[in-house]
Amino acid sequence: MLNDTLIDNTIWILRKAFKKNKAQIWKALEKEFSKSRSNRRLINIKRLDKITNNGDIIVVPGKVLGNGTLGHKLTVYAYSFSDTAVNKLSTAGAEIISLHSLINKYPDGKGVRIIG
Helix, strand or coil: CHHHHHHHHHHHHHHHHHHHHCCHHHHHHHHHHHCCHHHCEEEEHHHHHHHCCCCEEEEEEEEEECCCCCCCCEEEEEEEECHHHHHHHHHCCCEECCHHHHHHHCCCCCCEEECC
16 A cells, blocks of 8 residues: 555656646656566666766656666666665765655756666
């Protein structure tokens, strides 16, 4: 039940951000989080290293896992992170950001990419 409540809150926050800012990325993320749990994305640090560049701002609508290493700085929001992923992201100088902070910092969604 707790997980369902967190998802419902996340969807509500994204819907509110879309209505306020009219940024399509928040609507797209709302759709991603509305999918069933079995369709949520899992992405390893190794893949993030390959498909992102230094300074990118990314959203993973799922879980970031700790396999691999990251060689540059990112700003990352994900629904969840493994403990190993958090350690590796911190070591690489990446910023793990909350959904509220992400929306407040980038209300129009410019420069924010959905990964996974």
